[in-house]
Amino acid sequence: MSAPFFRADGVEAGYGGVQVLWGVGAELERGQIGCIVGSNGAGKTTFMRCIAGLNAAWKGTIEVDGRAIASHPPHQILSAGVALVPEGRRLFPGMSVRDNLLMGTFLRRDGSAAINADLDRALGMFPVLRERLSQDAGTLSGGEQQMCAIGRGLMSRPRLLLIDELSLGLAPRIVEQLTHILREINEQGVTILLVEQDVITALELADIGFVMDRGRIVKSGPTEELADDPVIREAYLGIV
Amino acid sequence: MRRFDTILGPLVVLALLIGFAFVGDNYFLRLATFMLMYAVLALSWNFIGGMAGYPSFATAAFFGLGAYCGAILQKAGVPMFLSWAAAGLFTGVFAMLLGRAILHLKGHYFAIASLIVAEALREVVNTWTELTGGGMGLNLPVLQMDVTDQARFFFFAMLVVAASTFVLSAVVIRGKLGFGLSCIKQNEDAANILGVDATRYKVFAFVLSAVFVGPAGAIYAGWVNYIEPADAFDVLLSVKPIVMVILGGAGTLYGPVVGAFAFLILEEVVWRNVLTFHSGLLGLLIVLLVLFMPQGLIRVTARRLFRRTAAP
Numbered sequence: 001m002s003a004p005f006f007r008a009d010g011v012e013a014g015y016g017g018v019q020v021l022w023g024v025g026a027e028l029e030r031g032q033i034g035c036i037v038g039s040n041g042a043g044k045t046t047f048m049r050c051i052a053g054l055n056a057a058w059k060g061t062i063e064v065d066g067r068a069i070a071s072h073p074p075h076q077i078l079s080a081g082v083a084l085v086p087e088g089r090r091l092f093p094g095m096s097v098r099d100n101l102l103m104g105t106f107l108r109r110d111g112s113a114a115i116n117a118d119l120d121r122a123l124g125m126f127p128v129l130r131e132r133l134s135q136d137a138g139t140l141s142g143g144e145q146q147m148c149a150i151g152r153g154l155m156s157r158p159r160l161l162l163i164d165e166l167s168l169g170l171a172p173r174i175v176e177q178l179t180h181i182l183r184e185i186n187e188q189g190v191t192i193l194l195v196e197q198d199v200i201t202a203l204e205l206a207d208i209g210f211v212m213d214r215g216r217i218v219k220s221g222p223t224e225e226l227a228d229d230p231v232i233r234e235a236y237l238g239i240v
Numbered sequence: 241m242r243r244f245d246t247i248l249g250p251l252v253v254l255a256l257l258i259g260f261a262f263v264g265d266n267y268f269l270r271l272a273t274f275m276l277m278y279a280v281l282a283l284s285w286n287f288i289g290g291m292a293g294y295p296s297f298a299t300a301a302f303f304g305l306g307a308y309c310g311a312i313l314q315k316a317g318v319p320m321f322l323s324w325a326a327a328g329l330f331t332g333v334f335a336m337l338l339g340r341a342i343l344h345l346k347g348h349y350f351a352i353a354s355l356i357v358a359e360a361l362r363e364v365v366n367t368w369t370e371l372t373g374g375g376m377g378l379n380l381p382v383l384q385m386d387v388t389d390q391a392r393f394f395f396f397a398m399l400v401v402a403a404s405t406f407v408l409s410a411v412v413i414r415g416k417l418g419f420g421l422s423c424i425k426q427n428e429d430a431a432n433i434l435g436v437d438a439t440r441y442k443v444f445a446f447v448l449s450a451v452f453v454g455p456a457g458a459i460y461a462g463w464v465n466y467i468e469p470a471d472a473f474d475v476l477l478s479v480k481p482i483v484m485v486i487l488g489g490a491g492t493l494y495g496p497v498v499g500a501f502a503f504l505i506l507e508e509v510v511w512r513n514v515l516t517f518h519s520g521l522l523g524l525l526i527v528l529l530v531l532f533m534p535q536g537l538i539r540v541t542a543r544r545l546f547r548r549t550a551a552p
Binding site (some may be wrong): 028052055073075079083084090091092093094095099103104106107152156 | 396427433436439
Protein backbone atom coordinates (compact mmCIF):
# COMPACT_ATOMS: atom_id res chain seq x y z
CA MET A 1 0.00 0.00 0.00
CA SER A 2 1.29 3.43 -0.84
CA ALA A 3 2.00 5.99 1.84
CA PRO A 4 -0.90 8.28 2.76
CA PHE A 5 -1.04 11.74 1.18
CA PHE A 6 -0.84 13.53 4.50
CA ARG A 7 0.85 11.97 7.48
CA ALA A 8 1.82 13.38 10.86
CA ASP A 9 3.48 11.24 13.44
CA GLY A 10 4.60 11.90 17.01
CA VAL A 11 4.36 15.68 16.66
CA GLU A 12 5.34 17.53 19.82
CA ALA A 13 5.20 21.30 20.06
CA GLY A 14 4.42 24.18 22.36
CA TYR A 15 5.10 27.76 23.25
CA GLY A 16 8.23 28.65 25.18
CA GLY A 17 8.42 26.19 28.06
CA VAL A 18 4.83 25.01 27.79
CA GLN A 19 4.32 21.84 25.83
CA VAL A 20 0.95 21.66 24.08
CA LEU A 21 1.21 18.72 21.70
CA TRP A 22 2.35 15.40 23.12
CA GLY A 23 2.88 13.20 20.12
CA VAL A 24 0.05 13.92 17.68
CA GLY A 25 -0.43 11.63 14.70
CA ALA A 26 -2.93 11.80 11.85
CA GLU A 27 -3.23 10.45 8.32
CA LEU A 28 -5.34 11.41 5.32
CA GLU A 29 -5.59 9.84 1.88
CA ARG A 30 -5.58 12.07 -1.16
CA GLY A 31 -8.99 13.63 -1.75
CA GLN A 32 -10.34 13.04 1.74
CA ILE A 33 -11.76 15.56 4.16
CA GLY A 34 -10.46 15.21 7.69
CA CYS A 35 -11.63 17.07 10.75
CA ILE A 36 -10.08 17.58 14.15
CA VAL A 37 -12.50 18.06 17.01
CA GLY A 38 -11.86 18.60 20.66
CA SER A 39 -12.42 20.98 23.51
CA ASN A 40 -10.78 24.36 23.96
CA GLY A 41 -7.07 24.19 24.66
CA ALA A 42 -6.74 20.67 23.28
CA GLY A 43 -4.06 21.84 20.85
CA LYS A 44 -6.02 21.85 17.59
CA THR A 45 -4.84 25.28 16.45
CA THR A 46 -1.27 24.56 17.54
CA PHE A 47 -1.31 21.41 15.42
CA MET A 48 -2.56 23.37 12.40
CA ARG A 49 0.11 26.03 12.94
CA CYS A 50 2.71 23.28 13.11
CA ILE A 51 1.61 21.84 9.79
CA ALA A 52 1.69 25.31 8.17
CA GLY A 53 5.11 26.01 9.66
CA LEU A 54 4.04 28.92 11.86
CA ASN A 55 5.12 26.96 14.91
CA ALA A 56 8.15 24.73 14.95
CA ALA A 57 7.54 21.06 15.68
CA TRP A 58 9.87 20.08 18.52
CA LYS A 59 9.70 16.44 17.57
CA GLY A 60 7.97 14.20 15.07
CA THR A 61 7.42 14.10 11.33
CA ILE A 62 4.90 15.77 9.05
CA GLU A 63 4.74 14.64 5.44
CA VAL A 64 2.70 15.80 2.48
CA ASP A 65 2.82 13.63 -0.62
CA GLY A 66 6.00 11.98 0.62
CA ARG A 67 7.75 15.26 1.29
CA ALA A 68 8.85 16.03 4.86
CA ILE A 69 7.72 19.53 5.84
CA ALA A 70 8.00 19.58 9.63
CA SER A 71 9.65 22.79 10.90
CA HIS A 72 10.18 24.14 7.39
CA PRO A 73 9.58 27.89 6.99
CA PRO A 74 5.96 28.75 6.06
CA HIS A 75 6.75 29.91 2.52
CA GLN A 76 8.34 26.56 1.69
CA ILE A 77 5.38 24.67 3.06
CA LEU A 78 3.06 26.85 1.01
CA SER A 79 5.04 26.09 -2.13
CA ALA A 80 4.79 22.41 -1.24
CA GLY A 81 1.03 22.87 -1.69
CA VAL A 82 -0.24 23.40 1.83
CA ALA A 83 -2.38 26.50 2.47
CA LEU A 84 -3.79 27.57 5.82
CA VAL A 85 -7.00 29.50 6.38
CA PRO A 86 -6.19 30.78 9.85
CA GLU A 87 -8.45 31.14 12.83
CA GLY A 88 -10.08 34.55 12.79
CA ARG A 89 -9.59 34.83 9.02
CA ARG A 90 -6.68 37.32 9.19
CA LEU A 91 -7.56 39.36 6.14
CA PHE A 92 -5.76 42.60 5.44
CA PRO A 93 -8.16 45.42 6.24
CA GLY A 94 -7.44 48.51 4.19
CA MET A 95 -6.85 46.33 1.16
CA SER A 96 -9.61 45.53 -1.31
CA VAL A 97 -11.19 42.11 -1.52
CA ARG A 98 -9.48 41.62 -4.87
CA ASP A 99 -6.03 42.41 -3.44
CA ASN A 100 -6.68 40.11 -0.49
CA LEU A 101 -7.53 37.29 -2.86
CA LEU A 102 -4.49 38.06 -5.00
CA MET A 103 -2.30 37.95 -1.89
CA GLY A 104 -2.80 34.20 -2.06
CA THR A 105 -0.78 34.17 -5.28
CA PHE A 106 2.26 35.84 -3.74
CA LEU A 107 4.53 32.89 -4.49
CA ARG A 108 3.07 31.92 -7.84
CA ARG A 109 5.15 32.44 -10.94
CA ASP A 110 2.79 31.07 -13.59
CA GLY A 111 1.68 34.42 -15.00
CA SER A 112 -1.37 36.64 -14.81
CA ALA A 113 -3.52 34.62 -17.22
CA ALA A 114 -3.55 31.56 -14.96
CA ILE A 115 -4.00 33.74 -11.91
CA ASN A 116 -6.94 35.58 -13.45
CA ALA A 117 -8.54 32.27 -14.38
CA ASP A 118 -8.21 31.11 -10.77
CA LEU A 119 -9.60 34.42 -9.51
CA ASP A 120 -12.59 33.89 -11.74
CA ARG A 121 -13.01 30.35 -10.46
CA ALA A 122 -12.83 31.50 -6.84
CA LEU A 123 -15.39 34.22 -7.53
CA GLY A 124 -17.61 31.65 -9.20
CA MET A 125 -17.56 29.74 -5.93
CA PHE A 126 -18.24 32.82 -3.84
CA PRO A 127 -20.49 35.08 -5.97
CA VAL A 128 -20.94 37.50 -3.06
CA LEU A 129 -17.27 38.41 -3.29
CA ARG A 130 -17.64 39.40 -6.92
CA GLU A 131 -20.00 42.18 -5.89
CA ARG A 132 -17.53 43.33 -3.26
CA LEU A 133 -14.29 43.06 -5.23
CA SER A 134 -13.14 46.64 -4.85
CA GLN A 135 -14.55 47.04 -1.35
CA ASP A 136 -12.27 47.24 1.70
CA ALA A 137 -11.95 43.70 3.12
CA GLY A 138 -12.42 45.13 6.62
CA THR A 139 -16.02 46.04 5.79
CA LEU A 140 -17.10 42.49 4.97
CA SER A 141 -19.44 40.52 7.22
CA GLY A 142 -18.03 37.56 9.14
CA GLY A 143 -19.26 35.04 6.60
CA GLU A 144 -17.96 37.04 3.67
CA GLN A 145 -14.61 37.37 5.40
CA GLN A 146 -14.41 33.61 5.86
CA MET A 147 -15.26 33.19 2.17
CA CYS A 148 -12.57 35.66 1.25
CA ALA A 149 -10.05 33.85 3.45
CA ILE A 150 -10.92 30.47 1.92
CA GLY A 151 -10.75 32.04 -1.53
CA ARG A 152 -7.37 33.51 -0.69
CA GLY A 153 -6.18 30.08 0.42
CA LEU A 154 -7.39 28.56 -2.84
CA MET A 155 -5.58 31.18 -4.92
CA SER A 156 -2.28 29.54 -4.02
CA ARG A 157 -3.53 26.34 -5.72
CA PRO A 158 -3.08 24.14 -2.67
CA ARG A 159 -3.25 20.37 -2.68
CA LEU A 160 -3.90 20.35 1.05
CA LEU A 161 -6.15 23.06 2.46
CA LEU A 162 -6.06 23.60 6.22
CA ILE A 163 -8.98 25.46 7.74
CA ASP A 164 -8.84 26.51 11.36
CA GLU A 165 -12.25 27.10 12.95
CA LEU A 166 -14.48 27.12 9.93
CA SER A 167 -17.71 28.10 11.65
CA LEU A 168 -16.52 30.25 14.53
CA GLY A 169 -18.86 33.20 14.96
CA LEU A 170 -20.87 32.49 11.82
CA ALA A 171 -24.60 32.09 11.34
CA PRO A 172 -25.79 28.47 10.81
CA ARG A 173 -27.06 29.31 7.33
CA ILE A 174 -23.61 30.60 6.32
CA VAL A 175 -21.94 27.53 7.80
CA GLU A 176 -24.18 25.31 5.72
CA GLN A 177 -23.31 27.32 2.61
CA LEU A 178 -19.59 27.01 3.42
CA THR A 179 -19.78 23.25 3.89
CA HIS A 180 -21.35 22.91 0.44
CA ILE A 181 -18.54 24.96 -1.06
CA LEU A 182 -15.90 22.93 0.76
CA ARG A 183 -17.37 19.74 -0.70
CA GLU A 184 -17.18 21.32 -4.12
CA ILE A 185 -13.54 22.29 -3.55
CA ASN A 186 -12.83 18.78 -2.31
CA GLU A 187 -14.42 17.26 -5.42
CA GLN A 188 -11.95 19.23 -7.49
CA GLY A 189 -9.15 17.25 -5.89
CA VAL A 190 -8.13 19.31 -2.89
CA THR A 191 -7.55 17.36 0.31
CA ILE A 192 -8.95 19.26 3.29
CA LEU A 193 -8.11 19.17 6.98
CA LEU A 194 -10.24 21.33 9.20
CA VAL A 195 -10.53 22.19 12.83
CA GLU A 196 -14.08 22.59 13.96
CA GLN A 197 -15.60 23.08 17.38
CA ASP A 198 -19.10 22.38 16.10
CA VAL A 199 -18.83 18.60 16.22
CA ILE A 200 -22.08 17.87 14.39
CA THR A 201 -21.09 20.00 11.41
CA ALA A 202 -17.62 18.51 11.44
CA LEU A 203 -18.71 14.89 11.49
CA GLU A 204 -21.25 15.55 8.74
CA LEU A 205 -18.75 17.16 6.44
CA ALA A 206 -15.65 15.04 6.94
CA ASP A 207 -14.70 11.50 5.97
CA ILE A 208 -12.21 10.98 8.77
CA GLY A 209 -12.40 12.42 12.24
CA PHE A 210 -9.70 12.93 14.84
CA VAL A 211 -10.62 13.60 18.44
CA MET A 212 -8.01 15.61 20.26
CA ASP A 213 -7.72 15.92 24.00
CA ARG A 214 -4.96 17.56 26.02
CA GLY A 215 -2.46 17.45 23.19
CA ARG A 216 -3.09 13.91 22.01
CA ILE A 217 -5.29 12.27 19.42
CA VAL A 218 -7.44 10.04 21.61
CA LYS A 219 -9.62 8.59 18.90
CA SER A 220 -9.76 8.60 15.15
CA GLY A 221 -11.61 6.88 12.36
CA PRO A 222 -14.37 7.25 9.77
CA THR A 223 -16.85 9.87 10.89
CA GLU A 224 -19.85 7.47 10.78
CA GLU A 225 -18.12 5.29 13.35
CA LEU A 226 -17.20 8.24 15.53
CA ALA A 227 -20.74 9.57 15.41
CA ASP A 228 -21.98 6.24 16.78
CA ASP A 229 -19.33 5.94 19.46
CA PRO A 230 -21.12 6.24 22.83
CA VAL A 231 -18.15 7.98 24.50
CA ILE A 232 -18.00 10.63 21.77
CA ARG A 233 -21.76 11.04 21.78
CA GLU A 234 -21.71 11.75 25.45
CA ALA A 235 -18.62 13.94 25.62
CA TYR A 236 -19.00 16.05 22.49
CA LEU A 237 -22.52 15.74 21.23
CA GLY A 238 -24.32 15.80 24.54
CA ILE A 239 -26.45 12.83 23.42
CA VAL A 240 -26.66 9.86 25.72
CA MET B 241 2.88 59.22 -20.30
CA ARG B 242 1.90 58.36 -16.79
CA ARG B 243 5.36 57.03 -16.20
CA PHE B 244 6.77 60.34 -17.31
CA ASP B 245 4.41 62.22 -15.00
CA THR B 246 5.60 60.29 -11.98
CA ILE B 247 9.28 61.02 -12.57
CA LEU B 248 8.71 64.64 -13.62
CA GLY B 249 8.25 65.94 -10.08
CA PRO B 250 11.45 64.42 -8.66
CA LEU B 251 13.40 65.57 -11.75
CA VAL B 252 12.23 69.15 -11.31
CA VAL B 253 13.24 69.05 -7.65
CA LEU B 254 16.62 67.62 -8.60
CA ALA B 255 17.20 70.34 -11.23
CA LEU B 256 16.20 73.04 -8.74
CA LEU B 257 18.60 71.62 -6.14
CA ILE B 258 21.49 71.54 -8.62
CA GLY B 259 20.80 75.06 -9.78
CA PHE B 260 20.45 76.19 -6.20
CA ALA B 261 23.95 74.96 -5.40
CA PHE B 262 25.38 77.65 -7.67
CA VAL B 263 23.33 80.60 -6.46
CA GLY B 264 22.84 79.91 -2.72
CA ASP B 265 25.26 81.37 -0.18
CA ASN B 266 27.14 79.26 2.35
CA TYR B 267 24.41 79.48 4.97
CA PHE B 268 21.78 78.15 2.63
CA LEU B 269 24.12 75.51 1.28
CA ARG B 270 24.69 74.33 4.82
CA LEU B 271 20.96 74.20 5.48
CA ALA B 272 20.32 72.39 2.20
CA THR B 273 23.03 69.84 2.96
CA PHE B 274 21.41 69.21 6.32
CA MET B 275 18.06 68.85 4.64
CA LEU B 276 19.47 66.25 2.25
CA MET B 277 21.07 64.42 5.16
CA TYR B 278 17.74 64.43 6.99
CA ALA B 279 16.08 63.15 3.83
CA VAL B 280 18.54 60.24 3.70
CA LEU B 281 17.84 59.38 7.34
CA ALA B 282 14.08 59.70 6.93
CA LEU B 283 13.87 57.73 3.68
CA SER B 284 16.08 55.05 5.24
CA TRP B 285 13.98 54.77 8.37
CA ASN B 286 10.92 54.54 6.16
CA PHE B 287 12.08 51.14 4.86
CA ILE B 288 11.95 49.46 8.25
CA GLY B 289 9.66 51.77 10.23
CA GLY B 290 7.27 53.07 7.60
CA MET B 291 6.97 50.09 5.29
CA ALA B 292 7.53 47.12 7.61
CA GLY B 293 6.14 48.77 10.75
CA TYR B 294 9.18 47.98 12.92
CA PRO B 295 9.98 51.02 15.11
CA SER B 296 13.75 51.04 14.73
CA PHE B 297 15.88 53.37 16.84
CA ALA B 298 19.07 52.12 15.22
CA THR B 299 19.56 55.04 12.83
CA ALA B 300 22.02 56.75 15.17
CA ALA B 301 24.02 53.53 15.41
CA PHE B 302 24.28 53.27 11.62
CA PHE B 303 25.13 56.96 11.32
CA GLY B 304 27.88 56.87 13.93
CA LEU B 305 29.25 53.63 12.56
CA GLY B 306 29.40 55.13 9.07
CA ALA B 307 30.99 58.33 10.36
CA TYR B 308 33.71 56.47 12.25
CA CYS B 309 34.25 53.92 9.50
CA GLY B 310 34.75 56.71 6.94
CA ALA B 311 36.94 58.78 9.24
CA ILE B 312 39.21 55.92 10.33
CA LEU B 313 39.69 54.70 6.77
CA GLN B 314 40.47 58.21 5.55
CA LYS B 315 43.02 58.69 8.30
CA ALA B 316 44.59 55.41 7.24
CA GLY B 317 45.01 56.83 3.75
CA VAL B 318 42.05 55.31 1.92
CA PRO B 319 40.70 57.67 -0.75
CA MET B 320 37.64 59.63 0.33
CA PHE B 321 35.04 58.19 -2.08
CA LEU B 322 36.21 54.66 -1.38
CA SER B 323 35.96 55.24 2.36
CA TRP B 324 32.37 56.46 1.93
CA ALA B 325 31.45 53.37 -0.07
CA ALA B 326 33.16 51.19 2.53
CA ALA B 327 31.13 52.93 5.24
CA GLY B 328 27.96 51.91 3.40
CA LEU B 329 29.08 48.33 3.00
CA PHE B 330 30.23 48.01 6.59
CA THR B 331 27.02 49.50 7.97
CA GLY B 332 24.96 47.24 5.72
CA VAL B 333 26.71 44.09 6.91
CA PHE B 334 26.39 45.27 10.50
CA ALA B 335 22.64 45.83 10.00
CA MET B 336 22.26 42.36 8.52
CA LEU B 337 23.88 40.69 11.52
CA LEU B 338 22.04 42.94 13.97
CA GLY B 339 18.75 42.38 12.16
CA ARG B 340 19.08 38.62 12.40
CA ALA B 341 19.64 39.00 16.12
CA ILE B 342 16.82 41.38 17.04
CA LEU B 343 14.16 41.34 14.30
CA HIS B 344 12.28 38.47 15.91
CA LEU B 345 11.34 40.96 18.62
CA LYS B 346 8.24 43.03 18.06
CA GLY B 347 6.88 46.43 19.05
CA HIS B 348 8.40 48.00 22.14
CA TYR B 349 10.85 45.16 22.60
CA PHE B 350 12.33 45.72 19.17
CA ALA B 351 12.43 49.49 19.75
CA ILE B 352 14.36 49.11 23.00
CA ALA B 353 16.75 46.52 21.53
CA SER B 354 17.53 48.80 18.59
CA LEU B 355 17.85 51.82 20.87
CA ILE B 356 20.65 50.37 22.99
CA VAL B 357 22.80 49.53 19.97
CA ALA B 358 23.90 53.14 19.52
CA GLU B 359 24.61 53.42 23.25
CA ALA B 360 26.72 50.28 23.18
CA LEU B 361 28.63 51.40 20.10
CA ARG B 362 29.26 54.80 21.66
CA GLU B 363 30.81 53.15 24.68
CA VAL B 364 32.98 50.98 22.46
CA VAL B 365 34.16 54.03 20.52
CA ASN B 366 34.72 55.91 23.76
CA THR B 367 37.03 53.27 25.17
CA TRP B 368 38.82 52.11 22.02
CA THR B 369 41.11 55.13 22.09
CA GLU B 370 43.91 53.82 19.84
CA LEU B 371 41.52 53.40 16.93
CA THR B 372 38.87 56.03 17.47
CA GLY B 373 40.54 58.71 19.54
CA GLY B 374 38.04 57.95 22.34
CA GLY B 375 36.28 60.90 23.92
CA MET B 376 38.75 63.31 22.38
CA GLY B 377 37.26 62.64 19.00
CA LEU B 378 38.80 62.30 15.59
CA ASN B 379 40.04 64.99 13.21
CA LEU B 380 39.66 64.41 9.51
CA PRO B 381 41.98 65.67 6.77
CA VAL B 382 40.83 69.09 5.55
CA LEU B 383 40.13 69.36 1.84
CA GLN B 384 42.38 71.75 -0.08
CA MET B 385 39.49 73.76 -1.36
CA ASP B 386 37.89 77.17 -1.21
CA VAL B 387 35.25 77.34 1.55
CA THR B 388 32.33 77.78 -0.86
CA ASP B 389 33.59 75.03 -3.14
CA GLN B 390 33.85 72.78 -0.15
CA ALA B 391 30.29 73.53 0.93
CA ARG B 392 29.13 72.86 -2.63
CA PHE B 393 31.13 69.63 -2.79
CA PHE B 394 29.55 68.18 0.33
CA PHE B 395 26.14 69.38 -0.78
CA PHE B 396 26.52 67.39 -3.99
CA ALA B 397 27.87 64.36 -2.16
CA MET B 398 24.82 64.38 0.11
CA LEU B 399 22.59 64.97 -2.91
CA VAL B 400 23.89 61.83 -4.62
CA VAL B 401 23.20 59.72 -1.53
CA ALA B 402 19.74 61.26 -1.05
CA ALA B 403 18.82 60.74 -4.69
CA SER B 404 19.99 57.11 -4.55
CA THR B 405 17.96 56.48 -1.42
CA PHE B 406 14.92 58.04 -3.06
CA VAL B 407 15.27 55.99 -6.24
CA LEU B 408 15.66 52.77 -4.28
CA SER B 409 12.62 53.68 -2.15
CA ALA B 410 10.59 54.15 -5.32
CA VAL B 411 11.69 50.77 -6.66
CA VAL B 412 10.97 49.00 -3.36
CA ILE B 413 7.57 50.62 -2.78
CA ARG B 414 6.31 49.61 -6.19
CA GLY B 415 7.86 46.16 -6.13
CA LYS B 416 7.16 42.87 -4.47
CA LEU B 417 9.38 43.73 -1.52
CA GLY B 418 7.30 46.78 -0.65
CA PHE B 419 4.09 44.78 -1.00
CA GLY B 420 5.45 42.06 1.27
CA LEU B 421 6.62 44.62 3.82
CA SER B 422 3.22 46.29 3.96
CA CYS B 423 1.67 42.87 4.58
CA ILE B 424 4.14 42.25 7.40
CA LYS B 425 3.23 45.63 8.85
CA GLN B 426 -0.47 44.78 8.86
CA ASN B 427 -0.23 41.22 10.07
CA GLU B 428 2.97 39.27 10.16
CA ASP B 429 1.28 35.93 10.81
CA ALA B 430 -0.98 36.32 7.82
CA ALA B 431 1.94 37.45 5.69
CA ASN B 432 3.80 34.27 6.65
CA ILE B 433 0.79 32.12 5.82
CA LEU B 434 0.63 33.62 2.36
CA GLY B 435 4.23 32.80 1.64
CA VAL B 436 5.97 36.08 2.46
CA ASP B 437 9.34 35.05 3.89
CA ALA B 438 8.95 37.55 6.70
CA THR B 439 12.35 37.01 8.29
CA ARG B 440 14.22 37.58 5.05
CA TYR B 441 12.06 40.58 4.09
CA LYS B 442 12.54 42.24 7.47
CA VAL B 443 16.30 41.74 7.45
CA PHE B 444 16.40 43.14 3.94
CA ALA B 445 14.40 46.21 4.98
CA PHE B 446 16.67 46.67 7.99
CA VAL B 447 19.77 46.52 5.78
CA LEU B 448 18.18 49.05 3.43
CA SER B 449 17.58 51.30 6.41
CA ALA B 450 21.34 51.26 7.05
CA VAL B 451 23.26 51.21 3.77
CA PHE B 452 22.65 54.87 2.94
CA VAL B 453 22.83 56.14 6.49
CA GLY B 454 26.41 54.86 6.73
CA PRO B 455 27.69 56.94 3.80
CA ALA B 456 25.65 59.93 5.04
CA GLY B 457 27.52 59.63 8.34
CA ALA B 458 30.85 59.34 6.56
CA ILE B 459 30.11 62.40 4.42
CA TYR B 460 28.97 64.28 7.49
CA ALA B 461 32.29 63.43 9.18
CA GLY B 462 34.24 64.79 6.21
CA TRP B 463 32.02 67.83 6.04
CA VAL B 464 32.41 68.93 9.67
CA ASN B 465 36.05 67.68 9.81
CA TYR B 466 35.73 66.47 13.38
CA ILE B 467 33.65 63.78 15.02
CA GLU B 468 33.31 62.64 18.59
CA PRO B 469 31.20 59.80 20.08
CA ALA B 470 28.47 61.94 21.66
CA ASP B 471 27.87 63.75 18.38
CA ALA B 472 28.10 60.80 15.96
CA PHE B 473 25.89 58.50 18.05
CA ASP B 474 23.48 61.22 19.20
CA VAL B 475 20.12 59.65 20.07
CA LEU B 476 18.40 62.54 18.27
CA LEU B 477 19.69 61.03 15.04
CA SER B 478 17.38 58.11 15.75
CA VAL B 479 14.43 60.18 16.89
CA LYS B 480 14.39 62.92 14.27
CA PRO B 481 13.96 60.62 11.25
CA ILE B 482 10.97 58.98 12.94
CA VAL B 483 9.40 62.38 13.56
CA MET B 484 10.07 63.41 9.95
CA VAL B 485 8.51 60.27 8.50
CA ILE B 486 5.44 60.49 10.70
CA LEU B 487 5.18 64.18 9.92
CA GLY B 488 5.38 63.57 6.19
CA GLY B 489 3.49 60.28 5.90
CA ALA B 490 4.75 56.85 6.93
CA GLY B 491 5.17 54.17 4.31
CA THR B 492 4.82 56.60 1.40
CA LEU B 493 7.50 57.59 -1.11
CA TYR B 494 7.29 61.37 -0.86
CA GLY B 495 6.28 61.53 2.80
CA PRO B 496 9.81 61.20 4.25
CA VAL B 497 11.18 63.85 1.89
CA VAL B 498 8.38 66.29 2.64
CA GLY B 499 8.74 65.49 6.33
CA ALA B 500 12.50 66.11 6.28
CA PHE B 501 11.99 69.43 4.53
CA ALA B 502 9.21 70.53 6.87
CA PHE B 503 11.16 69.44 9.92
CA LEU B 504 14.27 71.32 8.91
CA ILE B 505 12.30 74.51 8.24
CA LEU B 506 10.49 74.19 11.57
CA GLU B 507 13.71 73.46 13.41
CA GLU B 508 15.54 76.38 11.85
CA VAL B 509 12.73 78.93 12.23
CA VAL B 510 12.02 77.96 15.82
CA TRP B 511 15.69 77.85 16.72
CA ARG B 512 16.34 81.28 15.25
CA ASN B 513 13.39 82.97 16.87
CA VAL B 514 12.97 81.28 20.23
CA LEU B 515 16.50 80.36 21.16
CA THR B 516 15.88 79.71 24.84
CA PHE B 517 12.89 77.42 24.42
CA HIS B 518 13.48 76.04 20.95
CA SER B 519 13.37 72.30 21.65
CA GLY B 520 10.27 72.75 23.80
CA LEU B 521 8.43 74.71 21.15
CA LEU B 522 9.57 72.40 18.38
CA GLY B 523 8.26 69.44 20.33
CA LEU B 524 4.96 71.20 20.91
CA LEU B 525 4.58 72.02 17.21
CA ILE B 526 5.28 68.44 16.24
CA VAL B 527 2.75 67.11 18.75
CA LEU B 528 0.13 69.47 17.31
CA LEU B 529 0.96 68.50 13.73
CA VAL B 530 0.81 64.79 14.44
CA LEU B 531 -2.38 65.25 16.46
CA PHE B 532 -4.21 67.07 13.69
CA MET B 533 -2.72 65.23 10.72
CA PRO B 534 -1.99 61.71 11.97
CA GLN B 535 -1.68 60.50 8.38
CA GLY B 536 1.08 62.97 7.59
CA LEU B 537 1.35 66.10 5.48
CA ILE B 538 1.43 64.20 2.21
CA ARG B 539 -1.89 62.44 2.71
CA VAL B 540 -3.62 65.59 3.89
CA THR B 541 -2.93 67.42 0.66
CA ALA B 542 -3.70 64.38 -1.46
CA ARG B 543 -7.06 63.95 0.25
CA ARG B 544 -7.92 67.63 -0.11
CA LEU B 545 -7.12 67.58 -3.80
CA PHE B 546 -9.10 64.41 -4.24
CA ARG B 547 -12.12 65.84 -2.49
CA ARG B 548 -12.08 68.88 -4.70
CA THR B 549 -12.03 66.91 -7.91
CA ALA B 550 -14.39 64.20 -6.72
CA ALA B 551 -17.21 66.62 -5.89
CA PRO B 552 -20.02 66.30 -8.47
